[in-house]
Amino acid sequence: MKGPVFLTLIGLVVIAALAILPFWAGPPPEEGLPDMAKFIGRFHPVLLHLPIGMLLLVLALETGRLFSKRKPGSSTQVAMFFAAASAVVAVLLGFVLYYSMPGDYGQELAERHLNGGIIFACGTVAAFVVKVWVDVADGRGAWFFWLLLLGSSGVMGYASHDGASLTHGEDYLTKYAPNEVRKLIGLPIKEEKGGKDGGGSKPTADAKPPAEQVVYTDIIVPILEQKCYSCHNADKQKGKYRMDEYDLLVKGGKEGDGIVHGKVDDSNIVVRMDLPEDDDEHMPPEGKKDLAPHEVVLIKWWIDKGASKDAKLADLEAPDAVKEALGKVVPPEVLAAQKAAAEGEIKKSAEKRESVKVDVERLRKEFPAALNFESQASSGVTFTAVSMRKDFGDDDLAKLAPVLPAMVSLDLSSCTVTDQGVKLLESADELRSLRLAETALTDAGLDALAKLSNLESLNLYGTPVTNQGVLKLAALPNLKKLYLWQTRVDAAGVEALKAKLPNCEIIMGL
Ligand code: HEC
Incomplete structure (x- = not known):
């Protein structure tokens, strides 16, 4: 009989200690507790799953036992012990967490959660003690154990809901609940149009x-x-x-x-x-x-x-x-629309990046260090043939065809590409910067370039293009910089082009 008596005494002490804990500690100190306490307290959300799991295990074991003729074994007692012990530790950690950074949580909710946790822990300790005696008495008085077990589980459900509200916001569970469910639990019905934010119908x-x-x-x-x-x-x-x-x-x-x-x-x-x-x-x-x-x-x-x-x-x-x-x-619905548009852009860009990624990776093996994404998140691709120069010709450009639609910057200076190859660039309709300096490009190749409506900077330095040819570039609405140094374009040609592209800076010398 010594064992059970001893366990009972310990259980009572623990229950008493837990019950007076909040009174003994008083209100949380405004400035919180030192970092060490915060560090320890943060293990609360990790540990609290242990008593929950254990209690469910006990429930399962005991329910199973109801339907079997076997004598009660010690497995429930052991599981119940761990449920009680871990519940006490979880509550203590939660207590430290709350006291170490009180301003972080809504006070009322946090206090209710704390009290719920304490009742839960006391309940599980009591259930353990009672279970010990029930086993000693060969199963008599099991109803009392069941009462405590179900009571504790109920409090647990309540306390964990408060806990979830503390960490995720009060409507975490019900935010996306369909209206049928909302009606059932007495929540206000969501308006369809309110959209994904839960349909707040604030006056706009x-x-x-x-x-x-x-x-x-x-x-x-x-x-x-x-x-x-x-x-x-x-x-x-x-x-x-x-x-x-x-x-x-x-x-x-x-x-x-x-x-x-x-x-x-x-x-x-x-x-x-x-x-x-x-x-x-x-x-x-x-x-x-x-x-x-x-x-x-x-x-x-x-x-x-x-x-x-x-x-x-x-x-x-x-x-x-x-x-x-x-x-x-900015009116609220404009704000919402802007946000949605920005999110849409980001998503589109990610999808696009994904779709060219395979080609980019394959081609990078062939042209190491020449082909890159514009930035970490961008779907835009850049290419520079600067290390290849004369070794890079129309055939090589053709290999880039799969990634040309994503190309935003392309440097083919001093390469052996011709008008023929440049025709391929028609598909590079996102191209913003293109360098064809010192290539064999002629007026004939400019037809393809005149279709690149996003082009902002074009370098044709040292190519044999003429006054007549560059007029085709007047079709480029976004062109801001055009390099025509050492071409066949003269002052009159520049003048004529400037009249058509007033916002474009035409650079005739270095
Ligand atoms: C990212 C979180 C965050 C946001 C957003 C934020 N605050 Fe704070 N605020 C804090 C923290 C943390 C403190 C406590 C530390 C301190 O006093 O500086 C605080 C404290 C304050 C205090 C002092 C309260 C007191 O009596 O001690 C005022 C006033 C305040 N914030 C105003 C604002 C205003 C106004 C805005 C919006 C323009 C804002 N805060 C947005 C985190 C935030």
């Missing part, structure tokens, strides 16, 4: 005539939403500062005075955004997109006018500088 600036716009909701909030909310919201409260609700925005964080009505210079948000960009306390912090000058103008004006929550644009007098700043405010 241009839904109302300008004078009717509420300065705070329609102008200030969208700015803060873009540039500040990511770190100062319900879930993440850097500096213990939450900006996504008017009252809290005004109240401020640790330092207080987020906004002082009518006093721009005393308002902490202005103090922070006015600090030099390399100052550690500048907001938003380094690496995040800074406020645009017109956004700063608008925020300061709004605070100067009293930082009212519901004043309309028409109520507040706007000096010219503010009117100008208002003109620069």
Whole structure:
């Protein structure tokens, strides 16, 4: 009987210790704990899966036992021991994590999660102790063990949901839930058009005539939403500062005075955004997109006018500088469209890069160091024949055909390519820079070049092209630089071309 009694005593001590832990520790220190504590605390999310897994194992083992005639073995007891022990360790780590960086988490949610964790750990320890006695008593009183086991599992589900909300945001689980599911669990129905962000139907600036716009909701909030909310919201409260609700925005964080009505210079948000960009306390912090000058103008004006929550644009007098700043405010749906377009571009470019990659890699073996991607992420390809010169001719150019459509910069100076080979370049419609200096290119080859509508720079130095021929290049809308030194083009030819390409610089000497 000694063993079970001893285990029971230990269990009771652990439960008592866990229960008084939050009271003994008091509120988390504002400045957090030293780095070592943060380091250790961060193992909480890793370790917490252990008790969850163990508890599920116990549930499975015990359920299996219900349907079998076998005597209870010690396997559940062992699994239950590990469930309890790991639950205690996970809770302690979670406690350290919360206390080491309290400002990082929403306080209410974090406290609830902590309490849930403690109840869960106490429950599993109690379940273990009871299991020991049930086994001693040959299975009698098993209902009590079951009660604790199911109770702990319930608390676990609840606590882990809070935990997930802490790390991923409150709507992590339900964000993409279809409307049928949302109805079932009593969440507001998503609007179809709201799109992938979960359908927030915020009042948009241009839904109302300008004078009717509420300065705070329609102008200030969208700015803060873009540039500040990511770190100062319900879930993440850097500096213990939450900006996504008017009252809290005004109240401020640790330092207080987020906004002082009518006093721009005393308002902490202005103090922070006015600090030099390399100052550690500048907001938003380094690496995040800074406020645009017109956004700063608008925020300061709004605070100067009293930082009212519901004043309309028409109520507040706007000096010219503010009117100008208002003109620069981009309506939300334009912003969304820009973002989508930018994402589309990136995706397209990645797909394109993927499609030419094989050819680029193959051709790089044949032309080492000559063929490259323009940059790490770009789908554009560059080629220079500078190390081959006379050894690079029309046949070699033909080998590049598969990558020509992705070519953005091509240097064939002093190569033996001819008008015949240059015809292939017709397919290089992304080409921006082309050098054919000192090649045998003649007027006949210029027909192909006249189709390269993206061409910005063309070097024909030392080729026998003529006044007549280069006029074909007038069809190139983006041409900015044209090198015609030592060709058959003379001053009159340049004059004629300039008249057609006023934005192009024609270079006749070095
Ligand atoms: C990338 C995260 C991040 C973003 C984005 C961000 N902040 Fe902060 N902010 C912090 C951190 C971290 C602190 C706490 C450290 C400090 O006080 O500098 C803080 C603290 C503050 C404080 C001091 C709060 C107090 O009372 O201690 C203010 C004011 C503030 N931020 C304003 C802003 C404003 C205004 C924006 C948007 C223009 C912004 N922040 C955007 C991370 C961020």
